[in-house]
Amino acid sequence: MHCRDALPLVLAGLDAPLDAARQRDLDAHLLVCADCVEALREHVLAREAFRDASLATAPEPPLPEAVVRDLVARMRAARAAPPAGGARSA
């Protein structure tokens, strides 16, 4: 297997399991190809760092008062005039 065939499998394997034959071929290539191992490492590192950054637990600051008032006004207006075919009301 060449790198040009292995890299798409590296990517595909990040989002869905590969079938057994392809996984076997990829594993064999990764044993002998440092470049493709590095590609896999970088993709996994990027994915994990992105997930962790997105899910960090820093508390969100409260919404500004003007934003709260605006959102509440929009909700009241929407509640007063539900669209035809919208969700059923209570």
Added chain:
Amino acid sequence: MSTPDESRVAPPSGPAHGVPTSPPAGDPRDADGLVARLQRGDDAAFETLVRMHGPRMLAVARRYLPQDADAQDALQDAFVNVARAIGGFEGASRLETWLHRIVVNAALMKLRARSRRPEVSVDEEALARIERSRGPSGWSSTADEALSRRELEEIVRDEVARLPDDYRAVLVLRDVEGLGVDEIAALLDVGAAAAKMRLQHARRMLRAALGARLTPSEAP
């Protein structure tokens, strides 16, 4: 405008987020009957809901829409949808989960509405060149040796924010929301093959961007 069903995007349940994966009998934040008050059209309940859940929902919208004005628009759409749909909320999911789905849908609707342009073209040759050029001295070792985890996370988040909208969205849906390719395809109203392709392009673009930013210069 789509209203949320109770079966799609749930808040990510990674350890950092702390949302239980199995639905509890009742939402602990609803101790004062917030849902019932919202369903009765209690004005004060709308304000409580906005104050309690708005900041978190805005943060979720920002994952998809890094520009603050866009995220605010999605938040507005989300709360309007909440007001319209709260009557049908039956508690099959937690209120927080339901709100999460609503804001994700609102953000995706906004992305969809403004991406009338054709699919971003990927410079296959440039990406392939980058992929061929990265060796064992690629950026993963830089990330390990020269950056704290927090610094790497900041850089990655920054580069994801710079990706084209469609690519950023699939990465959030896959890597943060934890959805499968088929679920992503359904949410984006594209075929599974297109969703898979978009994910692969997004990953390649992100890796290339990180390579450009983190690979040490080889100039003498």
